Amino acid sequence: MPQNQTPKPCPCGRLGAARQPLSFASCCGRYVEHFADAPAPDAESLMRSRYAAFVLERADYLLATWHVSHRPASVEFEPGVKWLGLEVRSHRPIDDTHAEVEFVARQKPMGGPAVRLHERSRFVRESGRWYYTEGEQFQ
Incomplete structure (x- = not known):
């Protein structure tokens, strides 16, 4: 990277x-x-990296980190969406292999008003690797 450039923030x-x-x-x-x-x-680091993968449209990473019991066949991205930010509200380990992360992610669809996704996501750890299972969305 050239000296006068700062690294791109996550x-x-x-x-x-x-x-x-x-x-x-x-x-x-x-x-x-x-x-x-x-x-x-x-689980928090996995959730944050999955948010980054949505921003960067990295379906490969999203699918690889989705637990097989809930994994969709594919991930589609809405064209023109601008991601506006992520707020992690809580990270709660339940036991050694289960955790929950509550977050709010904001996005602005092309030509529409900004929207927020408020979710409590559930994660499971298998063979030393965390996976997203499912989430409960709030209004």
Whole structure:
């Protein structure tokens, strides 16, 4: 990267120790770009990386991190959607293999008003890897 360019911030909005946005490469990129070698260490990191994958339209990562019991055959992206941000409200480990993450993701469809998705997502850990199972949406 040229000296005068700063790394692109991660779409998930996670901040580092200095309260500065982490770069994609040092945040969710290590999971999205290296799925086979770098599993997300916890359910919150997986949820954040899945949000980044939606922003970047990475269906391969989304499908790979969806638990087989709930995985759809494919993932479709709505053309022209602009993702506006992610707020993680809580990360609750239930036990060693189950966790929940509550979040609000905002997006603006092309030609429409901004909308928010408020969800409590459920995750399961199998063979050392976290997977998204399903979510409960709030109004």
